Amino acid sequence: DVKVTQSSRYLVKRTGEKVFLECVQDMDHENMFWYRQDPGLGLRLIYFSYDVKMKEKGDIPEGYSVSREKKERFSLILESASTNQTSMYLCASSLPARGVGYTFGSGTRLTVV
Amino acid sequence: AQTVTQSQPEMSVQEAETVTLSCTYDTSESDYYLFWYKQPPSRQMILVIRQEAYKQQNATENRFSVNFQKAAKSFSLKISDSQLGDAAMYFCAYRGQGGSEKLVFGKGTKLTVNP
Numbered sequence: 001d002v003k004v005t006q007s008s009r010y011l012v013k014r015t016g017e018k019v020f021l022e023c024v025q026d027m028d029h030e031n032m033f034w035y036r037q038d039p040g041l042g043l044r045l046i047y048f049s050y051d052v053k054m055k056e057k058g059d060i061p062e063g064y065s066v067s068r069e070k071k072e073r074f075s076l077i078l079e080s081a082s083t084n085q086t087s088m089y090l091c092a093s094s095l096p097a098r099g100v101g102y103t104f105g106s107g108t109r110l111t112v113v
Numbered sequence: 114a115q116t117v118t119q120s121q122p123e124m125s126v127q128e129a130e131t132v133t134l135s136c137t138y139d140t141s142e143s144d145y146y147l148f149w150y151k152q153p154p155s156r157q158m159i160l161v162i163r164q165e166a167y168k169q170q171n172a173t174e175n176r177f178s179v180n181f182q183k184a185a186k187s188f189s190l191k192i193s194d195s196q197l198g199d200a201a202m203y204f205c206a207y208r209g210q211g212g213s214e215k216l217v218f219g220k221g222t223k224l225t226v227n228p
Contacts, residue, residue, distance in 0.1 A: 033215065040122070042204065042220035058215070090158065099165060101148050101206075102216060104158035 003027075006091050006105035013112050019078040021108050023091030029103070030096050032074035034058075034066065037088040037107070046089075049074055050096070081112045115140045117207050119219035126195045127227050133180075134190045134222050136205030143167075145209040147181070147188045148216065153201040161203070164188065192224075200226045 007022035025032065031050050035043040035058075045058030047066040055066050063085060067075045074093075078085055088109050092102035116139045126132035138147070149161040164172045164181050171179050176196075180189045192199055205219040 043218040045215055048215055099146050101160040107156040
């Protein structure tokens with residue numbers, strides 16, 4: 001069964017900490033995405049990558065960075081965590097073809113205290 | 114930029130009945146794809162159904178079907194014979210042209226199924 005795996009299901013961090021959220025896919029997908037999900041706001045795109053070492057900003061990149069050193073792994077980095085970054089983070093991957101949907105991970109619920 | 118609007122934050126349906134979830138979108142493109150995703154309490158997003166804009170025929174997957182009205186930019190999801198397992202958040206999404214191929218999501222509709 002193909003998978004997108006997010007390293008943590010729940011995470012609690014302190015304000016000011018550097019936080020790494022890891023995502024690994026085993027489908028050889030070129031595209032990978034990080035979304036943030038908040039009640040009433042839906043899913044908002046933070047960053048995406050369409051190739052190794054390539055990245056593009058999404059709609060809400062402020063306070064985040066990403067790293068993609070290998071095709072299967074896409075990391076989201078919170079440089080200095082703040083309480084307003086408490087949220088659900090969803091990773092997804094896809095083939096470049098537009099007609100295919102994404103395959104999602106099961107999410108990381110991050111709480112910043 | 115493309116936008117996707119789901120005007121119903123919450124919906125409820127009786128088990129075995131039919132429910133329709135609404136979605137409208139705004140785009141100037143002529144070629145695009147539309148999707149409905151389901152997110153149950155387990156949080157795993159599941160692709161329910163997809164529609165290609167250049168296809169006139171509405172997509173169907175078992176009890177799930179869409180009513181795609183391209184001119185009206187409307188893409189509603191109909192769930193027939195609703196089951197308790199259909200209870201979830203449902204997200205409408207748009208994927209257009211261009212190299213990024215990113216999905217734009219609506220804010221979601223929470224569906225409750227009453228026994």
